[in-house]
Amino acid sequence: MTGRSLDDLRKSIQNMDNRIVQLLNERAVLALEIGRTKADLGMEIYDPVQEEQVYSRLAHYNNGPMPVSVLSAIFGHVVAASRYLQNTLMTSLLPWQKREGLGRVRICIPVVGSERDEAIRQIHAAAPLADLLELRLDLIEEGSLKELVGEIRRNPFPVKIVATHRRREESGSLQTPGEEIAEEARIAVLKEAILLGVDYVDIELSTSPVLRDSLNELIAEHLGRTQLIISCHNFHETPSDAALEDLWRGCREAGARVIKIVTFARTMADNLRVLRLIPWSLGKGQEIVAFSMGELGKISRVMSPLLGAHFTFASLGQESATAPGQLTAAELLRILEILGGNTSEELKSKEGFRKAHRVQTGNGEAVDEQLP
């Protein structure tokens, strides 16, 4: 016993909390500075090796009585907060969005870890970078849906949840005999997601109408908290304009809150045909996600949110990409930042960069281009 009164002890704790808040903010300022430097160097925000070093340094420094496991859990949030701030910094560097009055670019990161622990790791790594997390329930073999949803809700970053149990026929992977999950069982998982109050459930237009409608009915019974995404995926080509519009109409008639049309780009022009659907759909008051997959389709993943798509997909890392041509979230943010005209002072001062931006004036003189 120290002999100090409870009030006195609490006062000391309060002072200490205030100091911790101040230190956390000082740390946040440094993290933002690091974010800017990473952006200038074209580095990814998420750096697992560096994060590991933070934890081992702390374990080494720790003299107790705080157990290392608890300290690591606390710093897990601190590190995630830095990533979140760096991500916010990147997205706030998009001046044309302000000019055009467009909404913020929303990024959906799929969670695919086949083992429970890996799925949970991905949730915590992706949440600070994402606006939505897509639980790819067809690719997560272990872990209960309830646990994963709970894990997302408990993480400190506000992210919406998309529940997807992709039909084999539309997943881009080959069907393995005996592996296909019965349609009823697949729908049952999505129903569980609705009962858990996830924000979106994704169901393919090609699913039997009876099963599809049963999802919409359940959503209505639960006060419409969950939004139904009705999706179409074509891993081979981009169908004709008329066929794309037919797919759009099919999704609309099936009661989609958000229509999702994802095709494969065989030519650059395919991107234009898919992207055209976005302003066309928004003009009819219909939320939509539309882009093309594949190497040639990468550009459409960047363009679509700029045209007003409800969200775009990006992966946490290259190894967890769920579709051809999917960029990592860090790559996507970097491209958006570059497109936003934010060129760092350091880069601008480099000779090669200046040469590349030397322009001819009317009288033939070479001068540096005026950059934003």
Ligand SMILES: O=C1C[C@@](O)(C(=O)O)C[C@@H](O)[C@@H]1O
């Ligand atoms: O439908 C989609 C889009 C996607 O296939 C892509 O191309 O990014 C990725 C999937 O995880 C998601 O369900």
